[in-house]
Each structure stands twice: as C-alpha cells, then as structure tokens.
Amino acid sequence: MNILITAGGTSEKIDAVRYISNHATGRLGKIIASVFLEQTDTKLTYLCSKQAQYPVDTRARVIFIDSVTDLKAQLEHLLTTEKFDAVIHSMAVSDYTVTQSFPSEDLFQHFAQLGASAHLADKTSAQLLDWFKESYQSFTPNALPKKISSKSADLFLALEQTPKIISAIKSLQPQTILVGFKLLVGTSDEHLVKVANQLLLKNHCDYVVANDLETIHGKEHHAWILDAEGNTQHCWTKEEIAQSIFQKIYSK
Amino acid sequence: MNILITAGGTSEKIDAVRYISNHATGRLGKIIASVFLEQTDTKLTYLCSKQAQYPVDTRARVIFIDSVTDLKAQLEHLLTTEKFDAVIHSMAVSDYTVTQSFPSEDLFQHFAQLGASAHLADKTSAQLLDWFKESYQSFTPNALPKKISSKSADLFLALEQTPKIISAIKSLQPQTILVGFKLLVGTSDEHLVKVANQLLLKNHCDYVVANDLETIHGKEHHAWILDAEGNTQHCWTKEEIAQSIFQKIYSK
Numbered sequence: 001m002n003i004l005i006t007a008g009g010t011s012e013k014i015d016a017v018r019y020i021s022n023h024a025t026g027r028l029g030k031i032i033a034s035v036f037l038e039q040t041d042t043k044l045t046y047l048c049s050k051q052a053q054y055p056v057d058t059r060a061r062v063i064f065i066d067s068v069t070d071l072k073a074q075l076e077h078l079l080t081t082e083k084f085d086a087v088i089h090s091m092a093v094s095d096y097t098v099t100q101s102f103p104s105e106d107l108f109q110h111f112a113q114l115g116a117s118a119h120l121a122d123k124t125s126a127q128l129l130d131w132f133k134e135s136y137q138s139f140t141p142n143a144l145p146k147k148i149s150s151k152s153a154d155l156f157l158a159l160e161q162t163p164k165i166i167s168a169i170k171s172l173q174p175q176t177i178l179v180g181f182k183l184l185v186g187t188s189d190e191h192l193v194k195v196a197n198q199l200l201l202k203n204h205c206d207y208v209v210a211n212d213l214e215t216i217h218g219k220e221h222h223a224w225i226l227d228a229e230g231n232t233q234h235c236w237t238k239e240e241i242a243q244s245i246f247q248k249i250y251s252k
Numbered sequence: 253m254n255i256l257i258t259a260g261g262t263s264e265k266i267d268a269v270r271y272i273s274n275h276a277t278g279r280l281g282k283i284i285a286s287v288f289l290e291q292t293d294t295k296l297t298y299l300c301s302k303q304a305q306y307p308v309d310t311r312a313r314v315i316f317i318d319s320v321t322d323l324k325a326q327l328e329h330l331l332t333t334e335k336f337d338a339v340i341h342s343m344a345v346s347d348y349t350v351t352q353s354f355p356s357e358d359l360f361q362h363f364a365q366l367g368a369s370a371h372l373a374d375k376t377s378a379q380l381l382d383w384f385k386e387s388y389q390s391f392t393p394n395a396l397p398k399k400i401s402s403k404s405a406d407l408f409l410a411l412e413q414t415p416k417i418i419s420a421i422k423s424l425q426p427q428t429i430l431v432g433f434k435l436l437v438g439t440s441d442e443h444l445v446k447v448a449n450q451l452l453l454k455n456h457c458d459y460v461v462a463n464d465l466e467t468i469h470g471k472e473h474h475a476w477i478l479d480a481e482g483n484t485q486h487c488w489t490k491e492e493i494a495q496s497i498f499q500k501i502y503s504k
Contacts, residue, residue: 017274094270112377121372
C-alpha cells in the first residue's frame with residue numbers, strides 16, 4: 001500500500017527571525033507511520049515540519065515543510081504525480097498567515113487623515129463601519145521588515161486565512177481513503193463530534209479523528225474516530241488510534 | 253566559577269495551541285557552556301526553552317522556560333538567591349507578547365458605534381488621532397479564547413512590549429560580569445556595532461556579542477564582541493565566540 005501521512009505543525013513567518021506556530025509534535029503521526037510500516041508492502045511518504053517526530057525507515061520518505069504555502073505546493077505535487085491508497089492528514093495546519101505588522105498608531109493615523117476630509121458626521125453607525133472597512137483597504141504599512149523593531153510600544157499583526165488544505169485532497173484523488181483530524185480545546189464530546197462530522201462531510205473524508213487537547217496527556221490520548229456512515233469508535237491511546245486507522249484502511 | 257547562561261528563544265502564547273516564537277536554537281549557548289565546563293571548577297546554570305540545545309553534564313543545571321514572564325521570574329529568583337560570576341544572556345527574548353485577538357471588523361464596529369454619537373466632523377486630523385487612541389482603550393474584545401476559531405476571514409493580534417529582561421540583571425547583581433547579545437538582520441557592520449553599543453551602555457553590560465542573521469551559516473558565525481572600554485573583537489565561528497567569551501570572563 002502507498003500511504004501519505006502529514007504530521008507536526010506548520011509555521012508562518014512574521015519576519016526573518018519570528019514566526020507563529022503550534023504545539024503539534026508529530027508524535028501521533030509517527031506512531032501511525034510505524035503501524036503501517038509493520039506491513040512489508042507499505043510504501044510511505046511523511047510530510048512534516050522540521051521540529052516534528054518522524055519515522056526512520058528505508059521505506060519512509062520524509063519531506064520537511066514550513067508554511068501552509070509549502071505544504072500546499074508539496075501536497076499538490078505528490079497528489080498529481082503519485083497514487084496513494086490513503087492520505088492521513090494529521091498535520092496541524094495554521095488557519096492564518098501574517099500579512100502585515102504595524103504599531104496600532106499607524107492605522108489610527110491613517111483613519112484620522114482620511115477622516116479629517118470625509119463627511120463622517122453625516123454617517124450612521126452602519127455607514128461608518130463600511131467607511132472603516134473601505135479605508136482599511138487603502139492602509140498600506142511598509143512591507144514586513146526583515147526584523148521588526150522593538151521600539152514601538154505596541155504592535156498589530158494582521159492575519160488572513162490560509163487556503164483549506166484538506167479540501168483539495170479528494171478533488172485531486174477522489175479514490176484515496178482520506179483521514180482528517182479535528183482538535184478542539186475544552187469542549188463537550190457532543191460538540192466535538194458535531195464539528196468533526198462537519199469537517200468529514202465538507203471535505204469528503206472517509207474518517208475523521210476527533211480529539212480534545214485537554215484529554216491528551218502523555219500516552220493517554222482520548223479520541224473518537226468517525227466514519228462517513230455515521231459510526232463512531234472510541235480510542236484511549238495514540239497506539240489504539242494508530243491501530244484503528246490501520247485496520248480501517250487495510251480492510252476497506 | 254558560577255556561570256549563568258540563557259539560550260534558545262522564548263515563546264508567547266496566542267491560545268492553547270498556537271504561539272509566537274523565534275528561530276533561536278541554543279546552539280551557540282550550548283557551545284559556550286561546553287567551553288566553561290572544560291574547567292573542573294565550573295558550576296553552570298542553563299536557562300533555556302524546551303526546544304533548545306543544552307549541555308548534558310552533571311555540573312550543568314538545566315532549567316526550561318517558555319515565556320518572557322517565566323524567564324523573568326526564574327532569572328529574578330536565581331539572581332536574588334545565588335551569586336554568579338558571570339551571566340551570559342544569549343537567549344532571544346520576545347519583544348512582544350499577545351494581549352488580544354479579534355477580527356478587524358470587531359474593532360471597526362467599535363469605532364463605528366462610538367463614532368456615530370461623537371462629533372467627528374468638528375475634529376482636526378490630530379484630534380481624530382487622539383479620539384482613535386482613546387476609543388481603542390475602551391475596546392475590549394473577549395479574552396483570548398482557548399482556541400481561536402478559524403471562521404473569521406481575517407484576524408488582528410494585538411501585541412504589547414514585554415519587560416526588558418537584560419536591564420534587571422545588573423540591578424540585581426551589580427558585581428556580575430554581564431554578556432549581552434544583539435542580533436540584527438541584513439544591516440551594515442557600522443549600524444550593528446552602534447546598536448550593540450547602545451545595548452551595552454543602557455544595560456551596563458561588560459560585553460555585547462553583535463551579530464547579523466545573514467552572516468550566520470552553519471559553523472560560520474560572524475560576530476563582533478564589544479566591551480565597555482570601546483574595544484571590539486572580530487569572531488568568525490561559534491567556537492571562536494565561545495572561546496573569546498570564556499577568555500574575557502576568566503581573565504577579568
């Protein structure tokens with residue numbers, strides 16, 4: 001079987017030295033990889049961040065990526081040049097990327113300059129909101145500097161949504177078995193399963209692993225595995241999650 | 253000799269899973285530690301981030317910290333309970349910490365609501381700027397959520413300055429030999445040395461290591477070591493920087 005696993009977390013540059021990232025370690029991804037590699041016919045591609053844990057095995061090709069843009073390019077390349085029996089997308093992908101950084105005063109100065117010659121007194125609250133949105137469009141602080149100066153008392157980082165990586169997978173390879181992951185923090189089981197199910201339907205996943213950061217402690221890793229038929233399976237450890245994913249894919 | 257080294261980079265939480273950090277690896281800090289540990293009478297404390305490289309030696313006490321707040325508390329504790337012959341502060345400390353996150357529209361909505369009943373038409377550009385600053389003071393988005401939703405099209409992260417850690421060191425231990433570090437990106441040698449010298453004077457450093465990210469490649473690590481008497485020494489590798497710092501401290 002030819003398996004593609006993504007693991008760890010992406011990171012988005014703020015400047016040459018700073019970045020936004022997340023605490024994903026790749027530990028679960030590595031355990032999933034090791035379960036598949038117990039089968040002698042497994043060929044495995046493992047896409048991960050440089051800090052992530054990864055399998056060391058001659059049948060595992062490890063590819064390192066940093067940002068969502070890297071991940072997207074690499075994933076599109078792989079999915080258009082190679083056929084995978086399954087894609088296990090456990091990587092924590094940044095939802096936002098940094099587009100600008102500026103002291104809050106720079107933005108307020110922009111509004112004040114435009115506002116002095118606009119007829120703000122004639123506007124309702126709703127019209128003012130539109131005016132702010134429009135005026136923000138023409139706010140162009142300097143491009144991200146090589147290294148942001150620490151002199152300003154405060155700073156705004158403007159972030160925009162990254163493209164949804166998971167939605168491209170089934171479009172590029174409709175026949176592959178897709179396993180998605182949903183991590184929430186401090187929520188109820190009902191809400192978690194509901195949100196995970198939305199992810200499954202929207203992205204045509206075959207399975208989604210739903211988990212909550214607050215019930216992950218060391219080896220203990222509480223998760224639900226949902227499938228497209230509405231079944232849910234309860235797992236209690238990373239090993240159990242990995243074995244369950246393997247069984248489901250192997251028997252499909 | 254009793255030596256305190258800080259190394260790696262701090263990280264600042266955005267929410268339970270996301271954070272802002274920097275690319276500091278602790279590699280130089282570890283090499284400096286190893287040079288000091290070649291002396292049998294060295295006792296060493298090594299404060300670093302969890303991702304950083306650190307010395308493995310029975311005479312090295314390693315303490316892990318995450319945020320600037322952690323670093324400050326730990327450093328103050330150490331400097332008020334123990335006497336250090338030298339403090340080598342190579343850690344890349346976040347200049348800013350995250351205080352709020354919100355969709356830009358929430359802020360504009362706040363301005364629009366206040367603006368509808370303010371007499372904005374009567375104000376000059378300078379008065380408007382004051383009005384924006386004042387109105388921003390009363391903007392209180394929800395506290396940082398456990399995990400920021402990915403639904404909003406954009407996001408602003410509001411950051412505020414962290415306390416300057418280095419300035420506290422000589423206040424707490426005036427007799428210690430303090431080595432500061434200054435990293436810039438893509439600047440001239442003249443500017444780098446000037447900025448490093450300002451750091452030295454402001455924080456009563458005995459030495460400052462001035463380096464530029466663009467002249468650090470693997471083993472090659474270009475740096476100037478400045479002292480309070482106006483001397484500068486040129487180094488070309490991490491090993492050379494470490495040896496120079498050791499010599500200066502040991503012979504002082």
